[in-house]
Amino acid sequence: MTVRVVLADDQPLVRSGLRVLMADHSDLEVIGEAATGAEAVQLVRDVSPDVVVMDIRMPGMDGIEATRLITADRATTRVLVLTTFDEDDYVYGALRAGASGFVVKDMALDDILAAIRVVAAGDALIAPGVTRRLIADFIGRPAAVPERSPRPIEGITEREREVLTLVGRGRSNTEIAEDLFITVATAKSHVSRLLTKLGARDRVQLVITAYETGLITPPR
Secondary structure (H helix, E strand, O other): OOEEEEEEOOOHHHHHHHHHHHOOOOOEEEEEEEOOHHHHHHHHHHHOOOEEEEEOOOOOOOHHHHHHHHHHHOOOOEEEEEEOHHHHHHHHHHHHHOOOEEEEOOOOHHHHHHHHHHHHOOOOEEOOOOHHHHHHHHHHOOOOOOOOOOOOOOOOOHHHHHHHHHHHOOOOHHHHHHHHOOOHHHHHHHHHHHHHHHOOOOHHHHHHHHHHOOOOOOOO
């Protein structure tokens, strides 16, 4: 199966580098490029890609607003955000907007391609070293999450509640399996059911749900 990709970045060199690299991989196909957020939104509506590789800082409409519009309009299109470690404030907004993954621009290009495949497969991915800190900081910021009482979770089993708590702590399927003394396949199955029951796009949204519902307490 070929992953159809749109590249959205105001730097032609970045788009060109990714396009050239993807040309050597038969499972990845660049079907369009955009230099602004507005162009990206329109292009997604025109060609319905599987993944949009989205820069945050672009002229006019930025990548955060573009991500919000794309994820609201195209449930099957995933957004992989390009960022740098000193742009956390922008990443918080993209997380809320529905991005499925975050990678940093100084990562090896092969790692970025691997991230595209992960996101296309329906998983969430955040650059190594960022995951727990980024999500904990995001949830812990008053501006990021409106003041409200934790909302109850209905329609999930006690085991699924345990799995959701561990997902919220940044645990992988393998780590969840070890913690609960179950197989990795069973852990993955529980996560898949949680995604369906909670109407979450991916693992990132499950983490947010774990914090918002009070299963995980934000660090202070």
